Amino acid sequence: MTPLRLAVIIGREGRTGDRIGRWFVDRARRRDGLAVTVVDLVDHDLAGSRPAEPTPAMRSFVAQVARAEAFVVVTAEYNHSFPGSLKQAIDHAYDEWQAKPVGFVSYGCGSIGQHAVDQLRTVFTALHAVTMRDVVGVDLLDGEPAPPAADRCERAADVLLDQLRWWGLALRDGRAARPYVS
Template identity: 45%
Template structure:
């Protein structure tokens, strides 16, 4: 007599919800090069199944330089703050101006506080010989004060204008593409880890 074999269903592995990532384009200068780098970066973000991207552009954020609750500031914040608040992680794209990052970017950062807390921040920079790395190091200090975590690896473009052709395509994408993957892999690890931690226990900054 053959005995019946009972098959126990295999439990399905939990599906990880994609991380919401907000890309902050940090320059508002006339003739800025930032959108070229941002388009390249968005391509990498949107190619990944574990990320969902949206953009905050400093050039479109008409925030005053004082913290007065003006109608203009309220309107600008209504378009920016929700994108920051619902993000699980951030990518900050910055040029280097006078050995640091732009005033418009600092202003946008300073208008917010809890939106950054207990979330990871990846940093991408562009510039001349330094590739914007001095701006990156200054931003690490700022985000530490805001209780955010900056990921270790970055992407930087030295002599950025010469790195892209007239159509906005990288002349040699090998090293930047590899650097972007490493950085975004780290961002996803931190993003998933901190998202789970915030669900389990509210951050007490």
């Protein structure tokens, strides 16, 4: 069976997301049946506003979203939501998200980023994506080691990867059998 193409999107706000994202990517790459790529927003110079024509960075980001069959979004929580730069990046694609599963690795102080995930679920539902029920939440107040090696985080990552693989394969088969209607 062809491995499921999983893109791990790391937000650009601060570099805590980079550390947590790399931990998750390392864990995902140990799983059979997944081809994991990293889409780090720090590597994409995405425009702050919508230009008349997409920039090369915008086209590159959209192409990476189009190639992926499943996603994990690594996000911080700021003011009970997710970073504006992440919303901006998500909005550069539309059809490319449709009928694909999205999981979340979130982090915050006390809330483990749950408010950010709640907001992202609404955004991805509007884009016709399927969000996973379970998340990996890292509480920065726990003093968890870097990378988050706590058993709780490792178990949550395994559950999320299992769910993403199941949904990713089911939706890939569905898209192959019939085009998604939005």
